[in-house]
Amino acid sequence: MAEGSVFKHCSCKSADGRRLGSRCPKLRRPSGAWHPTHGRWAYQLELPTTTDGRRRTLRRYTFDTRDIAAKERDDALNLLGLAAGNKDLAIEIGDLLHQLKPTEPLPDRNMIARRVKAGIPATTAVLLGDYLTEWLTGRSIEASTKRSYDGHIRNHLEPHLGHIPIEKLRVGHIKAMFNAIADRNIAIEAARGSDDPDIRASVRRQRTTGAATMHRIRGTLRKALNDAIRTHRLIEFNPAAHVELPSGKRPKARVWTTAAVKYWQATGKRPSPVMVWTPQQAGQFLDYAEDHDIVLYPLYALMLYRGLRRGEAIGLRDLDLDLDVGAAVISQQITTVGYRPVTKKVKTDAGDRTITLDQVTVAITRSHLARRATWQLVSGPAWPRTGLIFVQPDGTAWHPDTVTKRFDDLIEKAGLPPIRLHDLRHCAATFLKASGADLQDIKEMLGHSTITITSDTYTSVIQELETERAKAEASAALVPRTQRRAG
Structure with a gap:
């Protein structure tokens, strides 16, 4: 490979108006040495010939010193050296250099090297999307999990960041995405509160993106970029790891007190997303469910x-x-992927538990089991053998979404303040604490992986229950007051 040359170049013109460039006589002293102040430094080197055999040259001008020009020439040669005898790759890197604009810096050698190792064309920008x-x-x-990642990519990462080359992604790009998401949340909330029914209708079925979801979106991007570093060697820096977001803490559970119901x-x-x-x-709910939905009441x-x-x-x-023992082993669950029911093991070791x-x-x-035996007797041999405790009268498994829908219907018809089906779990924890259990007991019953989750969710709701009232009354009683007439 030719080493190229370093020389001086200027913008002087001849008498007929043509630019002299490196032919200007003022560039050299009478001794033949380069003039120290006239012109600027440049370099030139031969690039690999094209696929059809055409020669081409890389020329770069306007360097302040010879050393700077020589260094960039050497950098360009090092880029060409990545081809290591591979003619097709040499042509590809030559194409990349030949297409550079005069003021555009050379591609980063490490970035091109990572692409070469990953088998990605050097001339093609790998877009994040x-x-x-x-x-x-x-x-x-x-x-x-895959469905969750797909939602984050399709709904947020691709629309906001997908057009950016992965090696050019910066912290500022990611911050701008989350700012845009926050602005959209504000716009949706404003539209929902509008007096104009058309404006309210324009955001119907549109959902805001909460702080916890933003953390999960960032987690998806951070995982993908970590793999781009470790596995694919496309980048060396993960900007998603350096983006700060507002706290995505779980909302505190709140009790449906008389004031909250009013x-x-x-x-x-609702005063809080999590109500008990x-x-x-x-x-009241259990009484109503027993009278109006005996099939799902036991569940x-x-x-x-x-x-x-x-x-x-x-x-x-x-x-x-x-x-007979009064115990149940919790080791599997039936969840949904999209709308399709899926049976799988519980997610964590803590979730795999035995409850009393x-x-x-x-x-x-x-x-319920006696009632189920009657259903089975009526169906006879056609009864499905699911092995599940809670089944429909025809013996088939419950669809999770059906269980939720019927729960919501019961609450509405019973005239009770609304909670989510998942909040029955929060009720159980709240009542257990009120009966004297500690957070460790609640953690084990719920199958939380850490006691921090239990504490973060239930600390405030515990304080709303009667167990704290006596402490408050005793504390207030310590403060001496003179007798005053009411009013």
């Missing part, structure tokens, strides 16, 4: 009394239950 799509396609992960009745709004019933409200009771997740209750098997059943739950479950 293309990389994320390829990255997700090649991952062997749970269907639900606020909801007046505004239609008082014991009296929970009892809801189990969730309310012992804090099971929806998928854990639906997936509970005959072999997991021992009513109280006498009320045991009695309700025994009655």
Whole structure:
């Protein structure tokens, strides 16, 4: 490979108006040495010939010193050296250099080297959107996790960042995406509160993106970029790891107190995304469910009394239950991917647990099993052998979305303040704490991976219950007051 040359160049013109360039006589002294102040330094080197054999040259001008010009020439030669005898790759790198604009810096050698190692064309920018799509396609992960990643990529990362070459992605780009998401949240909330029905209708079924979801979006991008560093060697820096977001802490559970119920009745709004019933409200629900949906009543009771997740209750098997001992093993769940039910193991070691059943739950479950035996007797040999505790009267498994829909319908018809089906779990934890259990007991019942999750979610709601009232009264009583007439 030719080493190229370093020389001086100027913008002087001849008498007929033509630029002299490197032919200007003022560039050299009479001795032949370069003039120290006239002109600027430049370099030139031969690039690999094109596929059809045409010669081409790389010329770069306007360097302040010879050393700077020589260094860039050497950098260009080092880039060409990455071809290591591969003629096609040499032509490709030559194309990349030949297409540079006069003021455009040379491509980063390490970046080109990473592309060469990854088998990616040196002349093609790897756009983040293309990389994320390829990255997700090649991952062997749970269907639900893949669906979550896909949603983050399709709804947020691709629209905001997909057009940016992966090696040019910076922290500022990612911050701008989250700022845009926050602005969209504000616009949706403003439209929802508008007096104009057309404006309200324009955001119907549009959802805001909460702080926790933003953290998960960043987590997806951070994981993908970490793989771009470790596995694909496309980049050396992960900008997603250096983006700060507002706290995505779980919302505190709040009790449907009398004041909270009045606020909801007046505004239609819940004081918190996570609401729990008082014991009296929970009892009203169970009474109503027993009278109006006896088929699902035992499942809801189990969730309310012992804090099971929806998928854990639906997936509970005959072999997991021992009513004589009063215990149930929680080891599998039935969840959904899209709308399709999927049976799988519980997600964590902490979730794989044995829970103790109280006498009320045991009695309700025994009655359910007796009722189920009647359904089976009526169906005869056609009865499906699912092995599940909670099934429909025809023996088939419950679809998780159906269980949720019927729960919501019962609440509305019973006239109770609304909670989510998952909030039955929060009710169970709240009532257990009010009865004297500590956070470790609640953690084990719920199958939380750390006690931090338990504490973050339930600290405030615990303080709203009667167990804290006596402490508050005792504290206030210590403050001496003179007798004053009311009013």
